[in-house]
Amino acid sequence: MKIKQIITIFILICPILIAAQSTIQKKENQYYTIKEVPIPKDIILEVGGLAFDDKGTLGVTTRRGDLWTIKNPSSTKPEFTRFASGLHEPLGLAYRDGAYYLSQRAELTKIQDQSGDGRADIYETIYSWPLNGNYHEYSYGPEFLPDGNMLVTLNLGWIGRGESGSKWRGWLLQITPEGEMTPIATGLRSPAGFGLNAKGDVFYTENQGDWVGSGRMTHLEKGDFAGNPEGLKWSQEPGSPVKIKFEEIVDTMGYTLYEYSKKKEGIKPPSVWFPHTLMGISTSDILVVNNDKFGPFEGQLLVADQGHSKIMRVFQEKINGVYQGVCFPFREGFASGILRMEWGPDNSIFVGQTNRGWASTGKASYALERLVYNGRAPFEMKTIKATKEGFDIEFTEPVNRATAADPASYKISDFTYKYHHVYGSPVTDLQIRTVYKVSLSQDGKTAKLFVEGLRAGYINEVKAEGIKNTSGKKLLHNFGYYTLNEIPGGGGTHDPAAHVGHDAIVPAVNLISDKRVTEMPSSWFNGPDVTLTLTTAAGMKYVEKELSVKAGQKVKFVLNNPDDMMHNVAIVKPGKVAVVADLANNLGLQGQEKGYIPESDDLLFHSNLLVPGSSDIFYFVAPSEPGGYEYVCTFPAHSTTMRGILKVVK
Ligand SMILES: [Cu+2]
Numbered sequence: 001m002k003i004k005q006i007i008t009i010f011i012l013i014c015p016i017l018i019a020a021q022s023t024i025q026k027k028e029n030q031y032y033t034i035k036e037v038p039i040p041k042d043i044i045l046e047v048g049g050l051a052f053d054d055k056g057t058l059g060v061t062t063r064r065g066d067l068w069t070i071k072n073p074s075s076t077k078p079e080f081t082r083f084a085s086g087l088h089e090p091l092g093l094a095y096r097d098g099a100y101y102l103s104q105r106a107e108l109t110k111i112q113d114q115s116g117d118g119r120a121d122i123y124e125t126i127y128s129w130p131l132n133g134n135y136h137e138y139s140y141g142p143e144f145l146p147d148g149n150m151l152v153t154l155n156l157g158w159i160g161r162g163e164s165g166s167k168w169r170g171w172l173l174q175i176t177p178e179g180e181m182t183p184i185a186t187g188l189r190s191p192a193g194f195g196l197n198a199k200g201d202v203f204y205t206e207n208q209g210d211w212v213g214s215g216r217m218t219h220l221e222k223g224d225f226a227g228n229p230e231g232l233k234w235s236q237e238p239g240s241p242v243k244i245k246f247e248e249i250v251d252t253m254g255y256t257l258y259e260y261s262k263k264k265e266g267i268k269p270p271s272v273w274f275p276h277t278l279m280g281i282s283t284s285d286i287l288v289v290n291n292d293k294f295g296p297f298e299g300q301l302l303v304a305d306q307g308h309s310k311i312m313r314v315f316q317e318k319i320n321g322v323y324q325g326v327c328f329p330f331r332e333g334f335a336s337g338i339l340r341m342e343w344g345p346d347n348s349i350f351v352g353q354t355n356r357g358w359a360s361t362g363k364a365s366y367a368l369e370r371l372v373y374n375g376r377a378p379f380e381m382k383t384i385k386a387t388k389e390g391f392d393i394e395f396t397e398p399v400n401r402a403t404a405a406d407p408a409s410y411k412i413s414d415f416t417y418k419y420h421h422v423y424g425s426p427v428t429d430l431q432i433r434t435v436y437k438v439s440l441s442q443d444g445k446t447a448k449l450f451v452e453g454l455r456a457g458y459i460n461e462v463k464a465e466g467i468k469n470t471s472g473k474k475l476l477h478n479f480g481y482y483t484l485n486e487i488p489g490g491g492g493t494h495d496p497a498a499h500v501g502h503d504a505i506v507p508a509v510n511l512i513s514d515k516r517v518t519e520m521p522s523s524w525f526n527g528p529d530v531t532l533t534l535t536t537a538a539g540m541k542y543v544e545k546e547l548s549v550k551a552g553q554k555v556k557f558v559l560n561n562p563d564d565m566m567h568n569v570a571i572v573k574p575g576k577v578a579v580v581a582d583l584a585n586n587l588g589l590q591g592q593e594k595g596y597i598p599e600s601d602d603l604l605f606h607s608n609l610l611v612p613g614s615s616d617i618f619y620f621v622a623p624s625e626p627g628g629y630e631y632v633c634t635f636p637a638h639s640t641t642m643r644g645i646l647k648v649v650k
Contacts, residue, residue, distance in 0.1 A: 025333040027476055031295070031378040032331050037073055037350070037368040040080055046366040047352025049093030049102060050342035058344075059083070060368070061090035061102055063354055067111065069118065074346055074370065084111050084120035091192070091339070092141040094150070103139040103152050106131040108175055127179045132165040134158065142175070143195050150175050151184070153191035153204060160564060161210045161421070162189050162230050170231025172204065172220055183240050187226030187268070192306070192339065193285040194220075197316065198299045201323070205283035205303055208276050213257075213417025213425030215283040216270035217303065217314065219323040224268040227257050227419065242266065256428070257419040258457035258485065271323035272314055273417070273459045273483045276424060277636035278588060279312055279327055280305030282358070285341045293347040294373045296382060296396050302330065304338035306355070307637050309362030311338065311371070315383040319486040326384040326462070326482040335367035336360055348372045359540045359641045378476040379469050384462055388489035390435070390451030391462060391482065395475075398444035400468040405447075407435040409466025412451055414458040414484070415589065423564050423612060426592050433460070444470070456487050461589060511595045515605050517619045520556070528556035528619065532646075534631070536563040536610075540641045547631070548647040549622040558617050561610040567633045568595055568609045571620075571646055576602035577630040581639035596634040604629070623648050 039045050045068065049061040058073040067084040088104040095101070100111045100120075107128035111120045131137055134157030142150035154169050156162035164170045172184045172191070189212055194204035202220045206212055211228040218226045223241040225232065232246040244266050252260065261267035274280050284304045292298045301314040310332035316325030336353035337360030344350050353360075353367040383394045391412075395404075403409050412433040417425035437450035447467075454460075460482040467475055520528065530553050535543040549555055559569050572580045583598035584591065595609035604623070607616040623629060626648050633642035 024329075024477075028331050028333070028378075031374055031376055031476070033372045033374060034331070034334060034351075035348075035370045035372055036335070037070075037078060037370060038076065039366075039368060043068070043080060044366065045368055046354035046356055047340055047368060048089065048091040048354070050340045050350055050352045051093040051095040051100065052342065052345065053095045056345045058342075058350060059093055059095060059100055060352065061087065061093045063089050063091070063356065065089065067093070067100060067102070067120070073350065073368075074344060074348065081118050083113070083118065084123070089138070091138055092143075092152070094142050094144055096144060096148075101126070101142050101144075101150065103141045105137060105139050108142060108150065108152055110177075125179075126177065127175045127181050129154065129168055129173075130166040132157065134163065134165055137166070137169060138190075138192070140192055140194070145174070145196070146200060148177060150177070151194065151202065153188055153194055155191065156189050156228065156230050161423075162228055164230040164233050167234055167237070168231075170228060171234070172202070181239075183234070183237075183242075184222050185220045185224040185226065185268075186231030186235060186242050187224070187228050188231060189228040190282075193283060193303065195286045196288070197301060198288050198290070203271065203286055203301075203323075205286060206270070207282045208424045210421055210423050211419065213419065213428075214276040215274035215280055215305075217272045217274070217283070217286070217301075218268055218270045220268070223266065225266050226268050226270075251421045253418075253420050255419050256416045256457060258416070260419055262457075269457070269485060270483065271316055271485070272325050272327050273481065274303070274305075274312065274327055275427070275459060275461075275481050275589075277585070277591065279329070279481060280310065281307035281637050282337075283312075284337075284339050287341040287343070287349065290343065291347055294349075296377050296380075302341060302349070303327070304341055304351070306337035306339055306358055307360050308332065309334040309337055309353070309360050311341070311351075317385055319386060319488050322486050324386065324483050324485040326480045328381060328480040329477040331371060332361075334362050334369060335364040336362045344370065357539060359637075361637060361640060363640070379473055380476050381462075381464060381478075381480055384480055384482050386482065386484055386486070386488055387448065388487065390449040390454065391460070392446055392448050393462070393464065394446045395467070395469075396445075398470050399440075399447070400470055400472070401440055401444060403466050403468045404444070405438050405440050406466060407438050407449075409464060410435045410438070410447075410449060411463040411465070412449075412460055413589065414455055414460045416458050424566070427589055429458075430589060431455075454484060454487055456484055459483050511597060511606070511608050513597070513606070515597075515603065515620075516607065518617065520619050524554050524619075527554075529553040531556040531558065533558045533560065534569055534644075535560045536565075536567045536633075536642075538563055540565070540633070540638045542569075542631075542633075542642060542644050545644045546647060547644065548649060551622055551624050551626050551648050551650060553622045555620050555622050556617065557605070557607070557620065558615065559607045559610065560615045561612060564612045566609055566611055566635055567638065567642065568597070568607050568635060569631050570597060570606040570634050571604050571629055571631045573602045573604060574627045574629055576600075577632050577639065577643060581632060581634055584634035584639070585636045591636065596636065598634070606634075609635070626650050
């Protein structure tokens with residue numbers, strides 16, 4: 001079956017039913033409440049790192065270079081003290097035995113207050129690394145290992161692509177308190193979040209970008225290569241445990257990272273993919289649920305998303321020695337972009353946020369909030385586990401047997417992403433998997449799904465829309481994404497070694513619609529009355545904030561996309577920009593194929609979905625009714641910043 005047919009069928013039988021944002025936030029709030037930590041007006045708390053000391057005082061590093069301490073951070077009147085300042089964008093913080101440890105751009109630093117006046121007086125460099133000055137050379141950490149050593153990660157620079165412009169950029173490094181450094185793993189691009197799971201294994205989160213099809217989480221062990229080749233520039237340096245050489249990674253333009261890993265030793269595919277725009281757009285911190293006071297999810301991981309201002313929940317298992325697992329939505333609606341999460345002494349989670357230069361759904365430029373469990377467990381899919389036959393879904397409470405035993409209550413489709421030098425990847429090779437049988441456990445809490453044609457190396461969208469609990473209530477969140485690296489006991493229909501690669505590079509989306517007329521109407525004898533040009537810019541913006549035409553004018557509209565991300569433009573009726581953007585967000589897995597253009601009478605005209613470095617031209621007659629018609633990029637999460645006004649005047 002052709003992919004187009006499959007998608008058509010998919011659209012017909014599996015409409016995505018994601019509730020409007022505010023509705024889901026209201027529901028989530030019944031179980032987990034977001035509370036503000038008030039910040040004094042004169043403090044710009046763009047949070048880079050969070051750590052509690054042994055007295056319950058919260059340390060906060062900021063991107064502006066301060067280290068604040070906050071006494072009684074859960075109270076209505078927390079007490080802020082500037083503990084240290086003049087630091088170079090510290091994007092992490094840890095506390096150990098009376099000292100703070102933090103990564104500045106070029107070093108790991110230990111900071112202490114020896115005089116006891118509440119302000120730092122000793123700044124000690126533990127280990128430093130070179131810096132070439134690129135704005136994107138972020139440094140994160142440290143995270144302490146149980147043995148007292150520390151981990152830091154070094155972001156790639158950005159020059160229109162990721163660049164390891166100085167030694168160890170793109171690496172995970174281990175550093176002893178005495179300042180001895182051991183490189184551990186590379187292939188990292190934008191490793192803003194990393195840490196240990198409940199078993200003590202190291203994971204890091206990655207953002208979509210070049211060589212990275214979508215957000216993801218990867219288990220890192222010594223010698224691993226996680227996918228972006230830039231860091232391999234240093235793999236032959238003394239001390240490197242990584243064997244792969246830079247020139248050995250070639251752009252196949254078709255393989256997935258999983259398939260490539262089966263052909264070449266040392267490549268580590270992710271344990272969990274976070275499908276772009278469906279589960280977030282820029283993963284950040286990882287936090288283990290290390291207690292049973294936070295609901296029924298002890299031992300699972302929470303993963304934050306900076307761009308979508310939300311937290312996701314992850315359950316992982318190890319099959320054949322390989323980590324894999326599922327991500328679920330958990331809580332959205334935070335005030336700004338989440339970079340850090342830290343457990344407070346009261347088992348609430350402190351959530352540190354910032355969005356300067358990195359747009360986010362939450363509009364505040366920075367925030368510190370707490371996520372508090374209300375003591376009432378939500379009805380959720382608690383875990384999804386892979387089996388030889390399909391998946392076992394465990395619920396947080398017993399389910400209605402009739403709904404849970406019906407295969408029609410579940411929908412599964414699987415897909416993957418390409419591994420190539422291009423920024424991101426379209427959803428690739430999407431197919432529907434049939435659930436042909438379900439058996440329910442005695443206690444009514446686990447449904448065993450029998451699924452045809454499982455494919456190893458694919459991401460499975462598992463939806464359970466039909467499920468109710470014994471009192472008739474529906475799931476709080478009814479979908480998750482399971483990354484199937486290994487099928488227990490073998491099986492499956494997909495042989496990666498025999499695979500010859502997927503279709504070429506980026507989809508040539510060519511939207512055919514009466515709202516995108518790409519040839520000048522033959523009746524326009526004298527050509528268009530006016531040509532409007534709109535240009536995209538970095539940071540999810542248009543260069544032109546306002547365009548103007550006369551009512552009824554014949555318009556030639558040019559959209560140029562010199563940016564490194566995909567963008568489009570939709571011109572909408574006055575006041576309808578949020579409605580249209582929401583509809584686009586809710587297109588789900590079919591979004592990209594539709595160019596993120598939803599069907600709506602509020603949407604008047606639109607462009608194609610443009611890949612980086614391309615343009616589009618379309619023609620329309622300006623509305624006869626004067627007014628402020630907004631234009632917006634409907635690519636998920638772009639619409640908050642990427643918009644402007646088309647003024648139609650008399
Ligand atoms: Cu855009």
